[in-house]
Amino acid sequence: MAASTGSRPSPVRKFLRILAALVAIGIVGFWFAKDGRTGWSQDRVPVNQKDEITGIDYVTYEERFVPGIDTLGAGLGVAAALFVLSFFFRSKHPN
Structure with missing residues (x-):
């Protein structure tokens, strides 16, 4: 069986x-x-909420985090940076 000539990562x-x-x-x-x-x-x-007595609609604010496209972009940017960083590491070839 022939040995593979490719290098291991x-x-x-x-x-x-x-x-x-x-x-x-x-x-x-x-x-x-x-x-x-x-x-x-x-x-x-x-x-949006409705007053039970008068029937008037009004807006209240709920404290809750909703990630946006900026959070998604930052996370994917970190993943891309890790992937690019992996190209700087090579396996040692025997002489």
């Missing part, structure tokens, strides 16, 4: 790429789970 390179994938999947999952918006993040969400 460095363990650090493999770790960084797996970490980048986990960060990307994690941030997208977090964004969807928290009902992510396509606008900026919010930490106060408007809630």
Whole structure:
């Protein structure tokens, strides 16, 4: 059986790429789970309510974090940076 001539990836390179994938999947999952918006993040969400006696509609604000496209972009940026960083680690070739 012929030995493969390809080099094996460095363990650090493999770790960084797996970490980048986990960060990307994690941030997208977090964004969807928290009902992510396509606008900026919010930490106060408007809630429409109706007065029971007069029937007048009014707005109150609920303290809740809703991640926006900025949170998603930052998380994917970190994942991309980890992936690019993995290219700087190479396996040692025997001489």
